[in-house]
Amino acid sequence: MSRRSAMKLVGLGLGTIAAAGVGVGGVRAATNGAFSAGSGDPYGLWHDWTTLSGIDRVVAAGVLACNPHNTQAWRIAVNGDTIHVYSDARRRMPLNDASAREHFAGLGCAVENMVIAAGPAGFTAHVTLFPDGIASDHVARIALRDGGTGQDRDLAAAIPHRHTNRGPYKSTPVDLGGFTEQSSRIDGASVLWITDKAAREQLGRLYVEATEAITADTAQSTEAFSWFRSARSTIDRHRDGLTLDGQGLGGLTLFAAKLLPAQSRKDGDAFWVKATREVHTATAAAYGVITVDDVTNRMAQVSGGRLLARMHLTATSLGLGLHHMNQITERIDRDRAAGSLDVFSARWAAVLGRPAPTGLLSFRIGHPERTPGLSPRRSLKDVLTT
Structure with missing residues (x-):
């Protein structure tokens, strides 16, 4: 173990790692997902998104959107070729987000991810924000029509690879x-x-x-x-x-x-x-x-x-x-x-x-030094509502 790694362990309060014991430590490692990171149902949508098509692909792009604290503050309903995005007030953080700016910004992220995914999926997307009024929990209506474009193709291709990177960055300047x-x-x-x-x-x-x-x-x-x-x-x-x-x-x-x-x-x-x-x-x-x-x-x-x-x-x-x-x-x-x-x-x-x-x-x-880990996401059936 390098000195740098050892210091990081101490910083995490893990300097007594050897005292855990191999047997107990192995059980805890399994319990805490040390051998299953990024795999299984909570991460399935990241891996499966490229295999989806049509409206499912567009909706899934919304579920994979960046959002503060990963609260996933959306409820989504599909009616024919129209997607409705609603705020889920149960996923508010009133103390850390007292003005709800992060809550509604996260919903905006989901809306835009769907707009970006729509073009390459063969649709044009027409967005109406707060169609029932600004006080409503009906945040957006996205009407899909045939006739997509390749304008956002590069951004759409990045959707399953986009993850928040909290690790160290290199000293190289950013263009x-x-x-x-x-x-x-x-x-x-x-x-x-x-x-x-x-x-x-x-x-x-x-x-x-x-x-x-x-x-x-x-x-x-x-x-x-x-x-x-x-x-x-x-x-x-x-x-x-x-x-x-x-x-x-x-x-x-x-x-x-x-x-x-x-x-x-x-x-x-x-x-x-x-x-x-x-x-x-x-x-x-x-x-x-x-x-x-x-x-x-x-x-x-x-x-x-x-x-x-x-x-x-x-x-x-x-x-x-x-x-x-x-x-x-x-x-x-x-x-x-x-x-x-x-x-x-x-x-x-x-x-x-x-x-x-x-x-x-x-x-x-x-410029990141490390590849970021995946965040867990709810499935389409967990998010879709009537």
Whole structure:
């Protein structure tokens, strides 16, 4: 074991791995999915998507969309050649997403994934947002018609390969020219790139501070931890949320994490803060911020999510890693909802160079050192409703 690997194990609280015992450790490794990562029913849609056709292929693309915390906040109904996307309020995170910006942005990601998949599948897609009014849970109606185009073929091909990459990125600069065409594709949303070293360092410090604030807030931390699926049985049952496989760990460290009992919430929080400081912000080649006119507007939230989906698929098609990082805006919304002092908005605005209520979502990108793990997804039958 290299010194670097050993230090990572210590950082995870796994320095006593040898004490687990081979027999007990082997049982725990199996229980926690050390030998079945990325396989089985929770991951079937990633592997099967390319074999699907017609409307099933389009709907499945929506289920495979990026979405904050992997809450998969959608319910989907199909009526003939029309797809209806609904918000599932049971999948809200009111403490970590007090304004519901992430909830509705995730729904926008699903909508845009379906639009992108429609063309190569032989359809044109006509989208109507909130057809029953802005207060309705009916988020979008997607009418499919025959006559697809190849305009989004490259992005569609990236759908089964798009995964959030939380691991370290290389120091190689990122050429953002490949994002130009997609950056203006969604009305009402745009991308602000932060590439200057000083600005990146300033934003990095803000991310770390926001992460520390979330972990110090017991209620917010507890809600976030409730979406972490550690045991394989939990992954099989829920087929959503975050997992060890998606944390960007190296092979040895990941196996060791599954060998020992699941971490406590406090240990997990400590690892998250450490990773934010020493990996996520330390290796970000650039940051992107999805901006809109008003982050509290439902239409803007969905539109921002649609653009985010295009950004993530573009990154995948270019061989880049993308990692959603929304700690700052989560704390802004949390402080306002709780009536606490807002300690982040002014500094968030200073980094953006524009008012804080225009910065909807943010992410880091770079050339990844590791291939990201797959996230669990519900099946079509679990998502489709009448």
